[in-house]
Amino acid sequence: xxxxxxxxxxxxxxxxxxxxxxxxxxxxxxxxxxxxxxxxxxxxxxxxxxxxxxxxxxxxxxxxxxxxxxxxxxxxxxxxxxxxxxxxxxxxxxxxxxxxxxxxxxxxxxxxxxxxxxxxxxxxxxxxxxxxxxxxxxxxxxxxxxxxxxxxxxxxxxxxxxxxxxxxxxxxxxxxxxxxxxxxxxxxxxxxxxxxxxxxxxxxxxxxxxxxxxxxxxxxxxxxxxxxxxxxxxxxxxxxxxxxxxxxxxxxxxxxxxxxxxxxxxxxxxxxxxxxxxxxxxxxxxxxxxxxxxxxxxxxxxxxxxx
Amino acid sequence: xxxxxxxxxxxxxxxxxxxxxxxxxxxxxxxxxxxxxxxxxxxxxxxxxxxxxxxxxxxxxxxxxxxxxxxxxxxxxxxxxxxxxxxxxxxxxxxxxxxxxxxxxxxxxxxxxxxxxxxxxxxxxxxxxxxxxxxxxxxxxxxxxxxxxxxxxxxxxxxxxxxxxxxxxxxxxxxxxxxxxxxxxxxxxxxxxxxxxxxxxxxxxxxxxxxxxxxxxxxxxxxxxxxxxxxxxxxxxxxxxxxxxxxxxxxxxxxxxxxxxxxxxxxxxxxxxxxxxxxxxxxxxxxxxxxxxxxxxxxxx
Numbered sequence: 001x002x003x004x005x006x007x008x009x010x011x012x013x014x015x016x017x018x019x020x021x022x023x024x025x026x027x028x029x030x031x032x033x034x035x036x037x038x039x040x041x042x043x044x045x046x047x048x049x050x051x052x053x054x055x056x057x058x059x060x061x062x063x064x065x066x067x068x069x070x071x072x073x074x075x076x077x078x079x080x081x082x083x084x085x086x087x088x089x090x091x092x093x094x095x096x097x098x099x100x101x102x103x104x105x106x107x108x109x110x111x112x113x114x115x116x117x118x119x120x121x122x123x124x125x126x127x128x129x130x131x132x133x134x135x136x137x138x139x140x141x142x143x144x145x146x147x148x149x150x151x152x153x154x155x156x157x158x159x160x161x162x163x164x165x166x167x168x169x170x171x172x173x174x175x176x177x178x179x180x181x182x183x184x185x186x187x188x189x190x191x192x193x194x195x196x197x198x199x200x201x202x203x204x205x206x207x208x209x210x211x212x213x214x215x216x217x218x219x220x221x222x223x224x225x226x227x228x229x230x231x232x233x234x235x236x237x238x239x240x241x242x243x244x245x246x247x248x249x250x251x252x253x254x255x256x257x258x259x260x261x262x263x264x265x266x267x268x269x270x271x272x273x274x275x276x277x278x279x280x281x282x283x284x285x286x287x288x289x290x291x292x293x294x295x296x297x298x299x300x301x302x303x304x305x306x307x
Numbered sequence: 308x309x310x311x312x313x314x315x316x317x318x319x320x321x322x323x324x325x326x327x328x329x330x331x332x333x334x335x336x337x338x339x340x341x342x343x344x345x346x347x348x349x350x351x352x353x354x355x356x357x358x359x360x361x362x363x364x365x366x367x368x369x370x371x372x373x374x375x376x377x378x379x380x381x382x383x384x385x386x387x388x389x390x391x392x393x394x395x396x397x398x399x400x401x402x403x404x405x406x407x408x409x410x411x412x413x414x415x416x417x418x419x420x421x422x423x424x425x426x427x428x429x430x431x432x433x434x435x436x437x438x439x440x441x442x443x444x445x446x447x448x449x450x451x452x453x454x455x456x457x458x459x460x461x462x463x464x465x466x467x468x469x470x471x472x473x474x475x476x477x478x479x480x481x482x483x484x485x486x487x488x489x490x491x492x493x494x495x496x497x498x499x500x501x502x503x504x505x506x507x508x509x510x511x512x513x514x515x516x517x518x519x520x521x522x523x524x525x526x527x528x529x530x531x532x533x534x535x536x537x538x539x540x541x542x543x544x545x546x547x548x549x550x551x552x553x554x555x556x557x558x559x560x561x562x563x564x565x566x567x568x569x570x571x572x573x574x575x576x577x578x579x580x581x582x583x584x585x586x587x588x589x590x591x592x593x594x595x596x597x598x599x600x601x602x603x604x605x606x607x608x
Contacts, residue, residue: 018424119348247566
């Protein structure tokens, strides 16, 4: 009898014990830092007297001051515009290519599909920093094959790391690194479509292109929404690529992207309070944008289903 | 995996499904898609091909000979790289292996035990625990990394191996995957049978459930390994002693110093090549069973 009681007790307590490591880690490395960031963002340091000695620097309540400062900071606005320009190129080009390649892999009588699929997926294995570094060298006139060809042809040689081309140069790194992963996600859901779906279309004499446009794309819409969702989040968080290219050009400032600004504020200027406020703003913007998109996509789906 | 992809093709119009096609019959190749895919493959392989060739060039050849013409300096580059600051490059590689290997192992262990608990037991607060953990996926790393640094600084843990390892152990995505795998791979009858035999809950987990979850856990491990190996921001924020740098951060600092010193370019290039070789090798070995199934599991559910 006692052993039975002990056993049920064991079963009841087990899941909580099993979840203990995750809970502790979550509290220490997720909940606590987020709470601390919010706390910091609402405070500032006041310096008394000469600011020397213990107790001369005191943390005081700042209300929403750090937030209004951050939101009116021209550097953050510039950063937001940079990311907007970058995202407008990266997201459509990357997902467009991913969809195109996935559809082509799923076409009949395509040759070398396993090889090309693997080659296009390969950049996923390469860290963003190293991808940026490789492309950075390919953008440098001294070592780049593009410039070599342009030079031989006597064509003008644009500076790829300045002005408008800089956006293309940076976007290219993200497109290169992300297309394969998204292609695989879309391709996987294409392959989940049962073959019978196509047979009716075949009998009706639809061409492969029509099948792709009318059947395949609508059927993989959910995975397109998912890839879009993750691409938006990743784009807003862009950090390592511009940071890596920075040593190669003067056109990338230390605050080029909002995340770089957070880093610069926190460690360059040692102003953790405004850095925390900016980080919270970016986090909220990311969540609002990505979930806003998800909701919009869902409600459109529902409307279409209702029709 | 690759054979599945190429044989999936539905019977072309005009052929009767099920009948064996005659002697090697020439089927028309879909030219446009094949060509477009080859272009895509070329684009993706270009920087990799470039770094392979460029790493063979001596500093002088790098600036004077045609980009894709192999040079003669690979052995020297390798020697220079290994000699750079008493072999700090290999230290970085070792650090990356440590961070990614140990980090992914711990992460998989935590994911396994949490995913199992969430999948098998019915208990109060199960869904809220799961949802709160999952919300962690959506937290932008920046809102975590800066306060993590400040908090670790208070306990004097910044600029240590632990500062890069600890924050990455809990992977919400790993817990999510492990829960799905546990629910799919571990039948509740088996767990019940274990209880009938008076086995403790822990024993049931380690002896019965864990072996069933292994294929899924390999996936979690690989995902975490790549994620930690590729992580840049966390070590960039946490570390200042370059003896503890992972390879990504090490190469970045090398580039930073080398940007104005073309003599260091060959070191950066050779270093970049050697840094991607293990990942590409790992990738080629595992992609056979990895690329599609793993992602499909994640996407479908």
